[in-house]
Amino acid sequence: MSLLLTTASVPDEHKIAYWSAAVDRTLGPLLVTRWEPAPLTGRIRSDRLGHLRVSTVESDPQRMRRTLELIKGSSEECVGLAVQARGTASLVQDGRSTVVREAEMVVYDTARPYTFDYPDPFRIHVIHLPRRALGVPNSELRQVTGTAISPAKGVAALLGPFLTTLADSSHSHAPEVGDRLAGNVMDLLATLVFELARPVVARDTTRGCLVRRVRQYINRNLGDPALAPEMIAEAHQISVRYLHRLFEGEGVTVSRLIQRRRLEECGRELARRGHTSQTVSAVAERWGFTNPAHFSRAFRTAYGMSPREWRNSRTQLGNSVTP
Template sequence: MSRTLGPAEVTPRGEGPFDGRITTYRLAYLQVTTVEADAERVSRTQALTGGSPRALVAVAVQMSGTATFVQDGRRVEVGEGDLLVYDASRPYSFDRPRRFATRVFQVPRRVLGASDTAIRQATGSVVGTADGFGAILLPFLTNMASSADGHPPAVANRLAGMVVELFDTLIAEQAHDGREDADAPSHLVRRARDHIDRNLRDPDLYPEGVARTLGISVRYLHRLFEGEGTTVGQLIRQRRLEECGRELARRSRTAPAVSAVAQKWGFVSPAHFSRAFRTAYGVSPSEWRDLGAGRPGADLLTSSR
């Protein structure tokens, strides 16, 4: 246990012989460890934390049995099929009253984009897997663990990177679910903005699709943007208008058709586009086009991102 999951005291709970089995392997910087054992208590004390060579964050899958987990004064019950987030480098304890099986995924703290505050808030979070993000994460981890041996280094690194992205999302969602936190998970906001920029031409680009891509709820996506001074829908419309403005103001031998530019950047209705453009910039799209790239506002629009 100490070699694979970090220095800890392990005490069998039963009177008779103790039976247990540990298997572990690495996928680039990701370590996957499966533990099957009789009832036990595991305690990682403050005195033992100095024996860990590096900071690790873990997500455990309770494959069978149950556990009571304690860290940072937070006590939670982990049931079969649940996911548990914890900091593997700081003091914690597990109490497992009967035979169990668990699979632990450990990643170095340094590869995560989550803040220290978010990780501490997510510590001890039990995530159900019947629905929501847990229902997405569990089969991915299960399938990856069952077929992880023998991957070439390039594939192993990509898979490990995917796990880190998923863990970042899980930590951010748990850290903000019912808890106050002044530090917004900026990496998720950046990913949302990047996704919007890459898909501006898709007329079906809506907040629901952005949230689905990030693996978070629409409600949580809107909460991420509360500190950005805009909503997700407003950001999509603003970015589309900016791209349309640039294209319409660009000097060329033939003036682009307003309807064609609007359609190219995801506006389905030309009338809606014209109204939105006039509201944003004070002139119609055709007037903007006719004024050309020499108009001062065109320069401002080009540099507004």
């Protein structure tokens, strides 16, 4: 069911207040200011597809700004992906500024301040997804945020048209189909981040390349209960001690990375409405957790709630029209 918000029938003197509330409801808390003295008009259509909030925004010139104060009041960190369907936008985040032209995309992180400027009437498709569900390192995500992405080649050539079609048809998909489409979007976005961050990593030392291979190995073998530093070191023909040294600059130990990635995949799977018939234990076991009690404790520590509470809250959120 689509959520449609428009200023069409709102009195002129109340349009900016209504629009600000509509933006907060669909794109998250933002400060909206007009660029022109005339009453601001706009229209937002928003839908839920699994983990995703998919919104299409059409409006007059304006500025949308997310501040530290607004971030502190938000409950969930999200990654945003915007496709510029009409007009242009300027994004500032992390000290970087980029101009996004028609058909280009831009990735941003709602956990850090940013500003979007739209100097002309515009139309955009915006996809928000939980940061935890994306499953890419922060170091790689930061290389991609705040940079205009051309749809001319690579993964972007697949993702851009796909997102445009998805935004135009998001209201017509059954929940089970929406869950699968959401998974496809997250996989494509994670692949895009990998592709765009790769040139920077390629210029790194051999150490950086080895860290990347280890991360890929961990992701491929999460379901193996035997996955541990010893197994990883043997597969890469290095010592366990050297493996731990490799990750000293990564901000996470190898064991914690394995657990974090397993929890992310469990959280992602438990949140899919089409998988509610599966037991929590079955999901945990599929991703390498052999001890249900240990899994529940680790999940609660990471997510602030039990696996069952997480699944119930995500299902209820998916059935709601509010973000």
